Amino acid sequence: MSILDSLAAIVGPGNVIADPAGLAPYLAEERGLYRGAARGVVRPGSTAEVSEVVKVCADAGIPMVPQGGNTGLCGGGVPSEDGGSVVISSERLTRIRAVDPVDFTLTAEAGCVLATLQQAAAAADCLFPLSLGAEGSCRIGGNISTNAGGTNVLRYGNTRDLVLGLEVVLSDGSVWNGLKRLRKDNTGYALQHLFIGAEGTLGVVTACVLKLFPRPRETATALVALSDLEAALPLFARARAASGDSVTACELIPRLGLELGLRHVPGVRDPFAAPHPWMLLLELSSSRPGGLRQALEDVLGDAFADGLAADAVLAESESQRAGFWRIREAIPEAQKKEGGSIKHDVAVATSRVPEMIRRCTSAVEAAMPGVRVVPFGHLGDGNTHFNLTQPIGADKTAFLARWAEMNRIVHDIVVEMEGSISAEHGIGRLKVDELAHYKPGVDLELMRRVKEALDPRGLMNPGKILRPGPGRP
Amino acid sequence: MSILDSLAAIVGPGNVIADPAGLAPYLAEERGLYRGAARGVVRPGSTAEVSEVVKVCADAGIPMVPQGGNTGLCGGGVPSEDGGSVVISSERLTRIRAVDPVDFTLTAEAGCVLATLQQAAAAADCLFPLSLGAEGSCRIGGNISTNAGGTNVLRYGNTRDLVLGLEVVLSDGSVWNGLKRLRKDNTGYALQHLFIGAEGTLGVVTACVLKLFPRPRETATALVALSDLEAALPLFARARAASGDSVTACELIPRLGLELGLRHVPGVRDPFAAPHPWMLLLELSSSRPGGLRQALEDVLGDAFADGLAADAVLAESESQRAGFWRIREAIPEAQKKEGGSIKHDVAVATSRVPEMIRRCTSAVEAAMPGVRVVPFGHLGDGNTHFNLTQPIGADKTAFLARWAEMNRIVHDIVVEMEGSISAEHGIGRLKVDELAHYKPGVDLELMRRVKEALDPRGLMNPGKILRPGPGRP
Numbered sequence: 001m002s003i004l005d006s007l008a009a010i011v012g013p014g015n016v017i018a019d020p021a022g023l024a025p026y027l028a029e030e031r032g033l034y035r036g037a038a039r040g041v042v043r044p045g046s047t048a049e050v051s052e053v054v055k056v057c058a059d060a061g062i063p064m065v066p067q068g069g070n071t072g073l074c075g076g077g078v079p080s081e082d083g084g085s086v087v088i089s090s091e092r093l094t095r096i097r098a099v100d101p102v103d104f105t106l107t108a109e110a111g112c113v114l115a116t117l118q119q120a121a122a123a124a125d126c127l128f129p130l131s132l133g134a135e136g137s138c139r140i141g142g143n144i145s146t147n148a149g150g151t152n153v154l155r156y157g158n159t160r161d162l163v164l165g166l167e168v169v170l171s172d173g174s175v176w177n178g179l180k181r182l183r184k185d186n187t188g189y190a191l192q193h194l195f196i197g198a199e200g201t202l203g204v205v206t207a208c209v210l211k212l213f214p215r216p217r218e219t220a221t222a223l224v225a226l227s228d229l230e231a232a233l234p235l236f237a238r239a240r241a242a243s244g245d246s247v248t249a250c251e252l253i254p255r256l257g258l259e260l261g262l263r264h265v266p267g268v269r270d271p272f273a274a275p276h277p278w279m280l281l282l283e284l285s286s287s288r289p290g291g292l293r294q295a296l297e298d299v300l301g302d303a304f305a306d307g308l309a310a311d312a313v314l315a316e317s318e319s320q321r322a323g324f325w326r327i328r329e330a331i332p333e334a335q336k337k338e339g340g341s342i343k344h345d346v347a348v349a350t351s352r353v354p355e356m357i358r359r360c361t362s363a364v365e366a367a368m369p370g371v372r373v374v375p376f377g378h379l380g381d382g383n384t385h386f387n388l389t390q391p392i393g394a395d396k397t398a399f400l401a402r403w404a405e406m407n408r409i410v411h412d413i414v415v416e417m418e419g420s421i422s423a424e425h426g427i428g429r430l431k432v433d434e435l436a437h438y439k440p441g442v443d444l445e446l447m448r449r450v451k452e453a454l455d456p457r458g459l460m461n462p463g464k465i466l467r468p469g470p471g472r473p
Numbered sequence: 474m475s476i477l478d479s480l481a482a483i484v485g486p487g488n489v490i491a492d493p494a495g496l497a498p499y500l501a502e503e504r505g506l507y508r509g510a511a512r513g514v515v516r517p518g519s520t521a522e523v524s525e526v527v528k529v530c531a532d533a534g535i536p537m538v539p540q541g542g543n544t545g546l547c548g549g550g551v552p553s554e555d556g557g558s559v560v561i562s563s564e565r566l567t568r569i570r571a572v573d574p575v576d577f578t579l580t581a582e583a584g585c586v587l588a589t590l591q592q593a594a595a596a597a598d599c600l601f602p603l604s605l606g607a608e609g610s611c612r613i614g615g616n617i618s619t620n621a622g623g624t625n626v627l628r629y630g631n632t633r634d635l636v637l638g639l640e641v642v643l644s645d646g647s648v649w650n651g652l653k654r655l656r657k658d659n660t661g662y663a664l665q666h667l668f669i670g671a672e673g674t675l676g677v678v679t680a681c682v683l684k685l686f687p688r689p690r691e692t693a694t695a696l697v698a699l700s701d702l703e704a705a706l707p708l709f710a711r712a713r714a715a716s717g718d719s720v721t722a723c724e725l726i727p728r729l730g731l732e733l734g735l736r737h738v739p740g741v742r743d744p745f746a747a748p749h750p751w752m753l754l755l756e757l758s759s760s761r762p763g764g765l766r767q768a769l770e771d772v773l774g775d776a777f778a779d780g781l782a783a784d785a786v787l788a789e790s791e792s793q794r795a796g797f798w799r800i801r802e803a804i805p806e807a808q809k810k811e812g813g814s815i816k817h818d819v820a821v822a823t824s825r826v827p828e829m830i831r832r833c834t835s836a837v838e839a840a841m842p843g844v845r846v847v848p849f850g851h852l853g854d855g856n857t858h859f860n861l862t863q864p865i866g867a868d869k870t871a872f873l874a875r876w877a878e879m880n881r882i883v884h885d886i887v888v889e890m891e892g893s894i895s896a897e898h899g900i901g902r903l904k905v906d907e908l909a910h911y912k913p914g915v916d917l918e919l920m921r922r923v924k925e926a927l928d929p930r931g932l933m934n935p936g937k938i939l940r941p942g943p944g945r946p
Contacts, residue, residue, distance in 0.1 A: 102824040176915050181822035183854040185893035189920045193666030214714035233575050241687035244761030288717030349654035351575040381656040420658035442649050447662050453922040
C-alpha cells in the first residue's frame with residue numbers, strides 16, 4: 001500500500017490530496033515567495049487521526065510538514081522543494097471545545113481561524129486579544145507554532161503568554177495531553193513552551209487552551225506628532241503609568257509611511273496641518289470605563305508642556321480612530337505599490353529603538369544612496385519593521401537582489417545591540433541561514449539537543465529553524 | 474588536589490565551606506523537614522566563577538546542588554543524604570546590574586534577595602510584582618528555578634511571566650547568555666522556559682532580566698462574607714471586568730482559618746458581627762488613580778443585590794487593609810500552633826475550585842473523622858492550599874503519619890479534575906514520588922528526554938523532580 005493509500009485509510013480518501021491543482025494552494029504561500037513540493041496533503045479530522053497519520057509517516061520515515069492557514073511570512077508551513085514530505089493540514093480541526101467566561105478560558109482545536117476565536121470570545125462578553133493582519137485566515141495552531149505577535153502584545157503579551165495548555169502529537173505519533181486550564185502548575189519542566197514557537201519542528205499542535213480577558217469598554221486613541229524620534233520613549237512610559245498599564249497599542253509611523261499611504265492607499269488621510277517626521281499611534285483600552293480619555297489628555301498635555309509632542313489629535317469617533325489605524329495598516333500595502341521593499345522584523349530593548357533606527361538608517365543609506373527607509377511598527381514592544389523602499393526610479397529586480405546585503409547590515413547592528421533578527425515572524429525557511437550565522441554556538445547546540453530529544457529522526461518539518469547537521473536531525 | 478581545594482582555587486578559600494557548623498545552614502531548611510549532606514558549599518562571586526566551579530565538578534563527576542535562599546517548601550535546594558554533592562550557593566551573586574524605567578526592566582544576579590529587587594524597582598518608581606512570604610530572604614534565582622507564585626499572580630503572572638531573559642551555566646560549565654531585554658524574540662526554541670521552574674536540574678541560573686510595571690497609585694481592598702462558596706466565582710469574574718482587569722488579589726478564607734488566627738496570632742480581628750463560613754479578600758490596584766474604589770463598591774452593591782455577598786467591609790485606611798491581609802497571612806502560622814497540619818498546594822480550573830473543595834473535604838472527613846479542613850489561598854488563580862488541621866485532641870505524630878494517605882485522597886480527586894498537585898511550590902524532593910505516580914508516561918518521558926539532552930550525566934541537582942531511571946539521568 002502506498003503512503004497516500006495508508007493515509008486515506010485513516011482520514012478517508014476525500015481528505016488526501018495528491019493532484020497538482022488540489023495541491024497547489026498548500027505548496028506556496030500567497031505572495032509566492034516560497035514554493036515547495038510534497039507527496040500529498042492529508043487533512044485529519046481529529047487528534048486521533050493526526051496521531052495515526054504521524055505514526056504511519058514515522059514508520060515509513062517520511063517527513064511531515066504541519067500547516068495551518070499558510071499565512072506565515074517566513075515559509076515555516078511550506079514544504080521543501082524535494083517533494084518527499086507529506087503536508088498535515090489542520091483545516092478540519094475546527095471545533096471550539098469550550099468557552100468559559102468564569103475561568104476566562106477558551107479551548108479550541110488547532111485549525112480554528114483566529115477571527116472565529118475572537119468572535120467566540122466576544123459572544124461570551126470576553127476578549128481574546130491576539131490580533132494581526134491575517135486574522136481572517138490564519139489558524140490558531142499556526143499562531144501558536146510561530147508565537148505570533150500582532151498589535152496587542154504590549155498589554156496582553158505574545159501568543160506564548162496567551163496559551164494555558166496544549167495538546168500535541170509527538171514525532172512518534174503519541175499524544176501529549178497538556179490541555180490544562182490551570183493558571184498555576186509547577187509539576188516539572190514547562191513542556192508546552194517547547195512547542196510554542198517551534199514552527200512544527202517538534203510535533204504537531206492539535207488543540208489549545210487560551211486565556212480570555214474582560215472585554216474593553218472604553219478606548220482612547222490619539223495620533224501624536226513627536227517633536228523627535230526620541231520623544232516616543234518618555235511618552236510611552238508616561239502613558240503606561242498614567243493609564244493603569246492600559247496602553248494596548250504604541251505604534252511608530254514615519255512621515256514617509258504616511259506619504260506612501262496618501263499616494264497609494266484609498267482612505268488614508270493626514271490629520272495634521274503640517275508635516276511631521278515621526279508620529280505615534282497611542283491607544284489605551286480598559287474594561288473599567290471612565291477616565292481613560294482624561295488620562296490620555298493629561299499625558300498629552302504634559303507632553304506638549306515638556307516639548308515631547310509637536311501636535312496631537314484625539315479620536316472623537318470610531319471612524320476617526322479607524323482613520324488613524326488606516327494610516328498605520330496601510331504602510332505595507334503602500335510600500336508594495338511604491339516598488340520593491342526589503343524587510344526586517346527586528347527587536348531591541350524598547351529604550352534603544354531610536355538609536356537602532358538611526359544607526360540602521362545611516363548604514364543602509366551609506367550602502368545604497370537614495371534608499372528610502374520606512375521603520376514602523378510596535379515601538380512599545382521594541383519591535384520595528386525596518387523596511388526599505390527602493391530608491392526613486394531604481395530597478396526593482398536589481399534592488400531586491402541586494403536583500404541579503406541589506407539584511408546583513410541591519411542584522412549586524414541589531415545583534416550588536418543585543419536585539420532579535422526575528423521579533424514576531426519566526427525563522428521558517430527564510431532565516432535559517434541568518435539564525436545559523438548570528439546565534440551563538442551555545443544557543444544552537446541547546447536547540448539542536450532539544451530537537452534531537454523530541455524528534456530524533458528529524459521527520460518534523462525538517463529544514464525549518466535549524467539546518468540538519470551531519471548525523472543530527 | 475581534592476575537589477574542595479580545586480574549588481577554593483577558583484573562589485578563594487574563604488568561600489568554600491566544609492566544617493560541620495558552617496555547613497549546617499545549607500543542609501537543612503528552616504522547618505527541618507529536609508536534611509541532607511554534602512562535601513561542601515562553594516560560594517562563587519561571578520558567573521565566570523560559577524562556570525569554573527561547574528566545570529571542575531563536572532570533570533570530577535561530582536553532583537551539584539544549586540541553592541538560593543534555601544526557603545523552598547519542597548526541598549529542591551537541599552542536597553540528598555548521600556553526602557556526595559557540592560552545594561553551589563548564589564549568596565555572593567548579589568549585583569543589580571541595571572534598572573531601566575523606560576524599558577521597565579531590571580537586570581540582576583541570581584543571588585539578589587527578592588525584597589531587595591522590589592525596593593530597587595520602587596526606587597525607580599516602578600513595581601516588581603513578585604511577592605511572597607519568604608521575600609525577605611528568598612533569592613531571585615530560587616524564585617526563577619521554582620517558578621514562584623505568591624499573591625500577585627492574578628494580575629502579573631507567575632515568575633515565569635516576569636522573566637524576559639536569563640543567564641545560565643549549563644551542566645558542562647558553558648555559559649548560555651540569554652540575558653535579553655526583549656519583549657519579542659522569535660528566533661528558535663524558547664530556551665529560557667526550560668530553566669524556569671526546573672529547580673536547578675538543568676543548569677545554574679546566574680542572572681536574569683525581569684519585567685517591571687508602573688507602580689500602583691490606588692488600591693481598593695474589601696473583605697467580603699460570601700453567601701456561599703460558589704458565590705466566589707461570579708464575584709471574581711465581575712470584579713475583573715469592572716476594574717479594568719485590576720484585581721491583584723482574590724484570596725479565599727474559610728471560617729476556621731479566621732478562628733485559628735483569632736486564637737493563636739496577635740493582631741487578627743474579625744471585622745464581621747456574625748460568623749460567615751467563607752470570606753473573600755478582594756484587592757484592586759492600578760497605576761491609574763481614581764475610580765477603583767467606586768468600581769469595587771459597585772461590584773459589591775450588585776453582589777448584595779444578587780445574593781452573592783452576605784456582608785462586606787471596605788478598607789478605609791492602610792491599617793484596616795493590613796488587618797484584612799493579617800487574617801489571610803496568619804493562617805499557616807495559626808495552623809502550626811493548633812497542632813499538626815497536612816498540606817496540599819493544588820490547583821484546578823478556577824471555575825472548579827468550589828467543587829474541588831467540597832469533594833476533597835467530604836473525602837478526607839470520611840477517611841479521618843474529626844479532621845479540620847482549612848482550604849485557603851489564591852482562588853483567582855485556581856490555587857488552593859488545601860490544608861488539614863489535626864482533629865481536636867488527636868496525637869500529632871499519629872496524625873502526621875497519615876500524610877501520604879491524605880495526599881493520595883486529595884491528589885486523586887485533583888488529578889481526576891485535571892488539576893495540579895503542585896501549583897506553586899514545585900516538586901523538589903517532597904513530591905518526586907507523587908509526580909512519578911500521577912504524571913502520564915508521555916509527560917515523564919518528555920521530561921526525561923529534556924533532562925538527558927541538557928544534563929546527560931545527571932549531575933545537576935540529581936533526584937529532584939525526576940527519579941533517575943536505569944541508565945538514565
